[in-house]
Amino acid sequence: MTDPTWLAAQRRALVTFAAKAADPAGGFGWLDASGGRVAEQPVATWITARMTHVFSLEHGLGDPDAAALADHGIAALRGRLHDDQHGGWFASVADTTKAAYEHSFVLLAACSAHAAGRPGAEELLTEALEVIGTRFWDVEVGLPFESWDRAWSTTEAYRGANSTMHFVEAFLAAGDVTGDKIWHQRALGLAERIVHVTSAAHGWRVPEHFTEDWRPDLDYNSSNPRHPFRPFGSTIGHWLEWARLLLHLEATLGEDAPAWLLPDARALFDSSVRRGxxxxxxxxxxxxxxWDDLPVVRERMHWVIAEAIMAAxxxxxxxxxxxxxxxxxxFWEYARKHHIDPVGGWRHELSPDGSPSAGVWAGKPDTxxxxxxxxxxxxxxSPAAALAVR
Known part of the structure; x- marks a missing residue:
């Protein structure tokens, strides 16, 4: 296995690179390939929350500079990205949509920051749990709504496995950090529906897109296959991510874990390697x-190999x-050769031959x-990283 000393050096290098994303006005911006903030890209909640999560974990590992960066993210999530009138969080400073994807990362960031003892994190966590529980949790089906308008009056006629998957991640952390096991049970329910029921029925391929009554919409975005968040078809990286999350879920539930979690994780991993x-x-x-297992978008994404590493x-x-x-x-050999950039960060997208490309993702906004x-x-x-790093 890869040397832990090398892993730690890579981790610290990523943190140093990511720190460049801090926007003086609040939150974290979009970084280009050299590590400069892209002024045309508005500060987004998903990036700010992910960065806050990362810096909170790094603070828990003893980095003396990470606390200020975590606090910078918390301030933006409680400030310019928060809707003080209606509650919840905007998609970005330029988009008032309230989306499940962004809210899942607000919750994850709040859990990590609270576990790290950062000021304001407890209040952030309390509101995130309340907003998700009352606005995004569809109690009739035990699955989340995808998005709302600013005033919470209209929800989208779409449901997504991507945001659902990240709620599993955030709910695992929330259950560990708060001690309220209802979040673990909700995570299990989401995983059972998307993986054990739906993915198994599709030959261990994960349908990404659903109608509002949770029927798989297999042709969704067939005319827009390179959509950065909702691409047509099935996304290999999410199969790997689900496989890992099933194992976190099994470890968290312990004796109460259903027997299908490990076999399903194996099946998703094997399907990913065989087909992708x-x-x-x-x-x-x-x-x-x-759905015939033919490649649609052939570019290699950094996050996919990262999830493959973690799943393995x-x-x-x-x-x-x-x-x-x-x-x-x-997987590490591939990442070291192709994705890790000597100038800093990971190259986010590569063409099939390994040369840098930007057909879906430009720059390096995600650490x-x-x-x-x-x-x-x-x-x-188990437990969640927010607690394990301590």
Missing amino acids: WGVDGYLGFVYTLD SALRARTGEDPYADWYVT YHAYQATLFPTLPL
Whole structure:
């Protein structure tokens, strides 16, 4: 397995690069390939929350400079990105939509910051739990709404597996940090519906898009396959991410964990490797597949290999089986050769031959996946990282 000293050095390098995203007006901005903030990109809640999560974890690991960066994120989440009139959080300083995806990361950031003892984090966590519980949780079906307008009067006729998956992540952290196990049970319900029921029925492919009554919409965005958040088809990286989350969920639930969690995690990982790794003649995971398993978007995304690293590590830790360790090494070798950039950060998108590209993602706005790839292999599967780093 990769040397922990090397992992720690990579983690610290990512934090140094990410610190450049701090916007003097509040929050964290979009970084270009060299680490400069892109002025045309408005400060977004998902980036600010992810950065706050990262800096809170790093503070928990003893970085003396990370506390101020975590506090900078908390201030923006309680300030310019917060809707003081109606409650909840805007998608960005330029978009008043209230979306599940962004709110999941606000909750995750609040959990990590609260566990790190940052001022204002407890208040942020309390509101995030209240808003998600009352606005995004559809009690009739036990699944989340996708988005609302600013006044919470109109919800979108769309449901998404991506935001649902990140609620699983945030709910696991919330249950650990608050001690309220209802969040663990809700996470289990989400995983059961999306993976154990729906993905299993689709041959261990994860449908990403659903109608408002939660029927898979397999043709969604077929005319816009490169949408950055809702691409057509199925997204390999999410299969890997779900596999890892199932193992965190199993470890969290302990004796109460259902027996299907590990087999489903194995099935998703095996499906990802079989259908996505090098299937177009080049190393790396293709980004998306159609429902005949043909590549749609072939670019290699940094977050996908990061999730592959973490999934392989988690399966190795859970099972002790050597093939997962071999995949872990293989995935790191690919990331080291192609994605880790000597000028700082990870190259977010590559063409199939490994050269930098920007057809879906330009610049380096996201540190969260790469940072976790350097940290999570050194942590237990439970409790949540917010507590484990302490």
